[in-house]
Amino acid sequence: MVILVTHNRHSYNRQAAGYEKRWKAYLDHTHKEFLRRIEVRKADRVLDISCGTGLLAEELIKRNAPFGELVLNDISEEMIAIARQRVGEHPNINFIDYPADQFPEPAQLFDLILCLNAFHHYGNQKQVVEHFHTHLKPGGRVCILDWNRIGLFRPVNKIINWITPEHIETRSDREMKALLTQAGLTIQSLDIWPFRYWRFFYFEAKRITNIE
Numbered sequence: 001m002v003i004l005v006t007h008n009r010h011s012y013n014r015q016a017a018g019y020e021k022r023w024k025a026y027l028d029h030t031h032k033e034f035l036r037r038i039e040v041r042k043a044d045r046v047l048d049i050s051c052g053t054g055l056l057a058e059e060l061i062k063r064n065a066p067f068g069e070l071v072l073n074d075i076s077e078e079m080i081a082i083a084r085q086r087v088g089e090h091p092n093i094n095f096i097d098y099p100a101d102q103f104p105e106p107a108q109l110f111d112l113i114l115c116l117n118a119f120h121h122y123g124n125q126k127q128v129v130e131h132f133h134t135h136l137k138p139g140g141r142v143c144i145l146d147w148n149r150i151g152l153f154r155p156v157n158k159i160i161n162w163i164t165p166e167h168i169e170t171r172s173d174r175e176m177k178a179l180l181t182q183a184g185l186t187i188q189s190l191d192i193w194p195f196r197y198w199r200f201f202y203f204e205a206k207r208i209t210n211i212e
């Protein structure tokens with residue numbers, strides 16, 4: 001798993017400067033779709049688990065999302081450096097740099113975990129989803145938008161896998177649903193849709209309290 005993280009870190013460090021330009025259409029689409037589905041509630045403690053260059057954080061600030069604290073995490077020093085330049089001045093934003101499957105014991109839990117365009121990069125995905133559960137407050141929510149390995153996207157995904165240096169392990173919506181459910185999370189919503197040759201899913205899942 002350490003090797004996978006190193007591959008991803010190096011690859012994103014190399015592409016950080018050109019990332020937004022190269023992937024503009026893709027990023028515009030996925031960010032728009034994510035933003036219209038997620039709901040940040042008043043004083044929420046929010047984790048963006050793979051924040052990249054901080055595009056999502058910037059948009060949340062522009063839209064006056066009422067978070068109490070927004071924690072931006074990423075393993076790539078170069079991606080997170082751009083995020084720092086972009087939103088680092090904000091008083092309620094903090095930065096951390098853990099691999100998604102190696103999060104430490106939580107000192108403080110989150111109301112909302114955001115995972116955009118990144119789940120397919122994680123090594124131990126079962127562990128990541130268990131971390132989602134243990135790092136959420138009871139009643140807390142996780143929102144995930146990622147590639148959906150179904151239909152014609154399967155062969156495309158294979159080609160992407162051959163030509164990119166990053167670790168890529170894409171899930172179908174069925175597999176993702178099973179992962180979330182097995183970790184004790186309750187699915188609140190699921191959308192699937194195509195965009196160009198990609199297929200996407202959006203999941204919102206909740207850590208249910210004992211009394212719900």
Ligand SMILES: C[S@@+](CC[C@H](N)C(=O)[O-])C[C@H]1O[C@@H](n2cnc3c(N)ncnc32)[C@H](O)[C@@H]1O
Nearest residue numbers: 008012050051052075076099100116117118121
């Ligand atoms: C495609 S980018 C998405 C960034 C951002 N969420 C966005 O939509 O612009 C994937 C991000 O995942 C990060 N990443 C890759 N492997 C990771 C891991 N194991 N743990 C945490 N972040 C990881 C990369 O450094 C990169 O910034």
